[in-house]
Amino acid sequence: MKPAPFAYERASTVDEAIALLRRYEGDARLLAGGQSLVPLLNMRLLMPAAVIDVNGVAGLAEIREEGDEVVIGALTRYSAIEWSPTLGTRLPLLTETVRYVGDRQVRSRGTLGGSLAHADPTGEMPLAALALGATVVVQGRDARREVSADEFFLGPYYTVLEPAEMLVEVRFPVRPTVSAVLEHARRHGDFAVISVAAVGEPNGDGGWKSIRLAVGGVSDTPFFAGEASEILSGTTLESDVIERAGAAVVEAADPPDDIRASADYRRHLIPIYVRRALELMQARRSEGAT
Amino acid sequence: MTDAIEPVRVNATVNGEQVTREVEPRRLLVDFLRHDLGLTGTHVGCEQGVCGMCTVLLDGEPVKSCLMLAPQIEGHDIATVEALNGEELHPVQRAFKEHHGLQCGYCTPAMLMTSLALGRRGVPLDREQLKEELAGVLCRCTGYQKIYDAVESYLGEVAGNGEAA
Secondary structure, three states, X not given: OOOOOOEEEXXXXXXXXXXXXXXXXXXXXXXXXXXXXXXXXXXXXXXXXXXXXXXXXXXXXXXXXXXXXXXXXXXXXXHHHHHOHHHHHHOHHHHHHHXXXXXXXXXXXXXXXXXXXHOOOOOHHHXXXXXXXXXXXXXXXXXXEEEEHHXXXXXXXXXXXXXXOEEEEEEEEOOOOEEEEEEEEOOOOOOEEEEEEEEEXXXXXXXXXXXXXXXXXXXOXXXXXXXXXXXXXXOOOOHHHHHHHHHXXXXXXXXXXXXXXXXXXXXXXXXXXXXXXXXXXXXXXXXXXX | OOOOOOOEEEEEEEOOEEEEEEEOOOOEHHHHHHHHOOOOOOOOOOOXXXXXXXXXXXXXXXXXXXXXXXXXXXXXXXXXXXXXXXXOOOHHHHXXXXXXXXXXXXXXXXXXXXXXXXXXXXXXXXXXXXXXXXXXXXXOOOOOHHHHHHHHXXXXXXXXXXXXX
C-alpha cells in the first residue's frame, strides 16, 4: 500500500525538530531510520499530518567515550554500531544484539534512538539498553531529562516521551562485564518470539557479583527482570538458582498470544532461553572472553 | 494543518546523473525511481520492508527503497541496477550468469545491488556470513545455492583484483 498524504518537514537541529513537533500538536512523527515508521505509514496504520525528517540533524550520530560511560547519539545507525571497534570492545552485548536486527538493508538505515522510541515489544535495542542499565536522554523545549531504560518503556509502542520531546542520546555504563544474548524467531530476521540478554559482573571467587537479565517478546514491552536478577546476583549460577530465576521471569512476564506464537509457548520458552543465555555467559567467562 | 500539502523538490544523483523533480511528500523512493525516472529495473514486492526486492544503494549502502520517502534522498547518491548497464556484462552480472544465479529474475536486481555493495565493502566472508548478508533479499525460485555460488565467485574475483569493482 501507499501512505496517506502528509506534509514533509526537514529539521536541521534538535530545537527545530521540537518546534515542528509543537507546531503539529502531537500529529507529527519524527522520521529517523524509518524502518518501522515507513511500513506503518505504507500500511496506513499511522496517518500523521506531518513527517519530520531528522536525518539532517548534525551531531546525533556519534559514539563517544565519557569517563566510565559510552554515549551513543540517537541517529547512530545499526551498521555503525555493528562495525564500531569502540563498541566491540566496550559494549560487546550491543554489537552482538544488533546482529539479530532485521537484515543488512534495515541495518543500513535503522537507528538506535528510533528503535527505543518505537518501543516494539520484541525490539532488540530496548532489550540491550535494559540489560546494560542504559539511560535515555530526552530533549524537550526547555529542558533535557534523563530517564533510566527501566522506566522508559510504558507499553507496546509507548514510552515516556511527550509529544514534543525528542530522544537525543543514550548513555551506557561500561563496567568489566561478561554478556550474552539469545533470540528465537520463527524465521531468520523476523520479530522475536522471545529474546533474553544477560550482563554479569564477575567477582574474584568464580561467582557473579551482579547480574542484569532482560527479556523481550514476552510482555507489553521488553523488561528488566528485577527479581530474577536479584536471585542470580551473588551466586555461581548453580542449576537450581537458574531454575528459580527462570520461574521468576515466567511470573513477571505477561506473554501475548499472537500470529508468531501462543502465550503458552512463550511461557514454555522463557526458562529455556534464560538458562541458555546464562550458560552462554558463563561459558564465555571460562573462555576468558569479556 | 488542513492546508494543501506542498510538493517537495528533490535534487539527487541517480546512477551518476543529477536529477531534479517535484514530488508529493508521500512518494516512496521505489515509486520515484520507477514512475518519475522510468527506472523499472528496481522491483516492487511487499511494500513493507520484508522481501528486499526494491533494494538500491544509497551512498553505496544497500537500502530498501520502499522504506524511504523520495524527499529523503535530497543531496544523496542513488545507484539502481541500471547503473550496471554497459557494453559488456558487469562482473557481478557475469557471475550470476555463469553460476545460474537466477531463474525468474524478479529478485535479481536486488541480489546484484546487495552483492555489489558487499564487493565494495571488501570484507572476506565465509558461506555462513554471506548467507547472513543476503538474508534481506528473498528468492522464491533457486533455493539460494546458485546465488551464493555466484556471489562467492564475484567476491573472490573482486578480492583477487585487489580493487573494488
